[in-house]
Amino acid sequence: MRVKVACVGGGPAGLYLSILLKLRDPSHDVTVHERNPEGSTYGWGVTYWRGFLDRLRAHDPETARAIEANSVGWSEGIARVGELTARQPGDEGRGIGRHRLLEILADRARSLGVRLEFAHEITPGGLPDADLVVAGDGVHSALRDRHAAHFGTRIVPGRNRYLWLGTDASFDAFTFAFAETDHGWIWFYGYGFAPGAGTCVVECAPETWRGLGLDTAGEEDGQALLEKIFADVLDGHRLVGRPSAGAGAQWLTFRTLTNRTWHRGNLVLLGDAAHTTHYSVGAGTTLALEDAIALAAALHEEPALPRALARYEHERKQALLSVQSAARHSARWYEDLPRYIHLPPEQMFALLGQRHSPLLPHVPPRLYHRLDRAVGRLDTLRRLKRRLGPMVARTLQARASRP
Template identity: 80%
Template sequence: MKIVCVGGGPAGLYLAILLKLRDPSHDLTVHERDAEGSTYGWGVTYWRGLLDQLHAHDPETARAIEASSVRWSEGVAHVRDLTTRQPGDEGHGIGRHRLLRILAERARSLGVRLEFESLITPDDLPAADLLVAADGVHSALRTRHTDHFGTRIDTGRNRYTWLGTTKVFDAFTFAFVETDHGWIWCYGYGYGPEASTCVVECAPETWTGLGLDTAPEPDGLVLLEKLFADVLDGHPLIGRPSAQAPWLNFRTVTNRTWHRGNLVLIGDAAHTTHYSIGAGTTLALEDAIALSGALHERPTLPQALTRYEQRRKQALLTLQSAAGHSARWYEDLPRYIHLPPQQMFALLGQRHSPLLPHVPPRLYYRIDRAAGRLEAMRRFKRWLGPKLARTAQARAPRE
């Protein structure tokens, strides 16, 4: 097959790797509009389950990614002058630049053509048996056929900005700071021996009340450094020099269908999940695994793309539900922030629950402590989340 991937992020590169491994005769090209090495972002997170999948499908890539990652197994929450630390699942962080370099080098070694500074537009598509839209949340290829894909974009209420810092966090770190204009908080996690990612979020009234809506980015960084001085230990925050809109509202993208003829959506072009669950890169790579498998298993392209879509949409239901509830937890922060620190942190860990918004927080905490470990309760939560997600998608109007 002649296959063209539009977008040189994790989804497009890893798909090219897997397809070449399955069949070296595939003619594969990845087009990336930006220059090589000019990616956005700082570090990305993933969990042990993804690493196991990578080892199963391409051990060489998995070993390189694991060797370049940092690990943590605890979470820390700072609320005012109080701190609580709890054990958690093993998490991993890797610099986005490093991850893409690993994937690009592996793809090249297998014979994939990588074309950087190569802009592919809907009006000038290359000839191919399969065209993969891996061009991100603002996908031009998807946007041209919005009605066909049934694209829906939901914009979150809170404002956030994605920053770096030279402070190296030894755990996944949360810090909540009260200001005269409301609460502002950050999530921090290491991705290398000398740097961490720091995502800052707040309600829109806090954003405007602090003047972050009008402050030049350098002034905004100085203010944030003062607000989070305790957790940063004197280290600076670092913005992206090319950022046109450093403060954003998160956009949740869903699509009714993921393919049209020989065009298929993958990664953020097909779906996004709120950054607070740390699953974006994992889902992109899992899309690549599923699409590669479907193309190998099914005899025709339409059957393969249908199988890929069915498999991934089903797998995403639980995560999309969790991400929606996680985002809502932060939007409803005043509901939880005045609880005793141990309770607040416990409910922070339960923010994915579809039950939590409907139960008084203190009561939920007591119930969860008493019955949360029961298998029947766990099964009920796993069943309820996707069910609510399906109902919401069926009822909501589409753009």
Template identity: 75%
Template sequence: MRVKVVCVGGGPAGLYLAILLKRQNPAHDITVHERDPEGSTYGWGVTYRRCFLDKLREHDAATARAIEDASVGYSDGVAHVGGLTIRHHGDEGFGIGRHRLLDLLADRARRLGVRLQFESELTEPPAGADLVVAADGVRSALRTRHAAAFDTRIVPGRNPYMWLGTTRIFDAFTFAFTETEHGWIWVYGYRYSADHSTCVVECSPETFAGLGLDRASQADGVALLEKLFADVLDGHPLIGRPGAGWQTFRTLTNRTWHHGNLVLLGDAAHTTHYSVGAGTTLALEDAMCLARAVHEHASLPGALAAYERRRQAELLPVQSAARYSAQWYENLPRYIHLPPHRMFALLGQRHSPLLPYIPPQLYYGLDRAVGRFQALRRLKRWLGPRVASTLHARSSAHRG
């Protein structure tokens, strides 16, 4: 089936989908429209796991090789709590600059014959296209125009956060928690290149207002954050981007992901809290699934229905984990005064649907016991998703 595809949004999801479709059938007519100039992007670095790199290899070895070569790796996690430091050895992870990732994907797409049109904004599905892909992010203009058809829901988070960069090179995925007279404030830090790292700063609304960050200019706010995290930054500056200030995370869902020949991809379809570090991975997995569906089905309606079914099912456990991860940070006082090694252990368990309902010290002891006995590990794996599903169903019924 030869199709004419118009992809609105030149982020990782849109570019990777164009690559996969063009590889499947060079006769496909594919154009990617990006509203911003070439080379401009938001954000600093993105992270992914070794298992995701294996998926990339399965779909396009050349793209996987280019991304791996441009990435930096880490395997440890470090938590700084007050004056104490805890280190834990974990799974292998990788970081890559978002700008570098987009350059690699754009170059690969061009080499395959995809047309890339920058400074080209589409707010309506263009005539003549067989398939229109809305890959234009959480504020998708195409999705917004048809929000009723998609049944879009946006739930705002509680805590303010801000993305920053730094020249401090972290040798592990780093968490740093600092106590102030107005409450706790914390940073997630990870390197994404040989000379830069990402820092995401977060705090409660009360701490945000108490520190005056709600009233400070970006320069003054960044200067205050440099003082608060002076130890972990080790003399290095925090770097902001013009116009990129504090915000609260918005969890976006859509009941359906396609309407006519218009289909949603990546953040236009769904968002997951940044604390699970899966946004870019999930967006590229959307592209894999949609490309596979187009290849396997004789008609586009059948392909879009299969894509929606498969991805919504695959995302359920990830979305559940992201919700509980966000809630862990929103309820930080419940955990922060535990002994540091226990706090760090429960930080690693923040995705658990059981943790909010069990006293932290008891949960820690039970989790240690589960680790010793195979039968208990099986029970935990069986029970966790069922609790999450029940709680999600109750929440959905309450909303309805």
């Protein structure tokens, strides 16, 4: 059945949804409305992991190939605490420029017959005439806020301050850098997204932010101070801020957003309009595209719109439970940084990797590390036993059958 769909918001979620809808049925009438001009976006790079690329390949190999070809990868993590450094192997991660990602998705959508209307703002009182209106207009969604009581929108602000910056530093691994100042600890997470291009999120407690004068510093002065603090890690490279309307840098407090329900009539929430997860788990773009995959499948497979939207909401809420829990505990780990920062670097880095655990805040860090290592050794023994068991059995059987 041919349907008319209006996606409000030209971010990754709305664009990828439009691609999947057209791939399933070219007769669908799909338009993406984006209030900003084409080519304008915020931020620098986004992350994803190898397993997610496999999922993209299953739904649209052409888009997956383009994303992979324009990404850089890493398989290690580095933690620098002052002058001490620990490096450990990790999952295979990828980074791609946000601007390039949007170009890839927009080009693919156009090639399939999706209409893209840039510099075209949709207001809550002037929704497009469509069978389905998709609110993919981000965490500050005007379409959602118009009916916030119905959606049951809840926003929980975090404690720490953070700033998203670009840099011309090339990170060969996902890099964590922790620096001690007279006003407390400040740190960043850095990764590459293109040759010679990287991005980092700087974070600190509000007391440190004020003590360093970052709350009142102009953008250039603030970046110069951060370059000095992280000089060893940046190795002479510069930090770059995003354009802002005011004189100061855009320090923010992360807001965790949830909604009791994700749809109202023919209006449905997608991506950050429906949910947010703390940036320290690096899952925002992945989750938004997974929303698009689930919504496209539900619309194609369910005979009626209400059933399709109910299925989409149920599936995605269930899938998000573990990620949202991990994100909450990850954010808390950084808010409780003094609890872990004075451990030996190897132990601190190990617990950094375990920051998603709900048990970690309630167990003394050194004890947790010892228990985690013991469990790891047991798991290794179990895996070795599973591998050796059939081999030993075959050897004994062969010996028993000898004359």
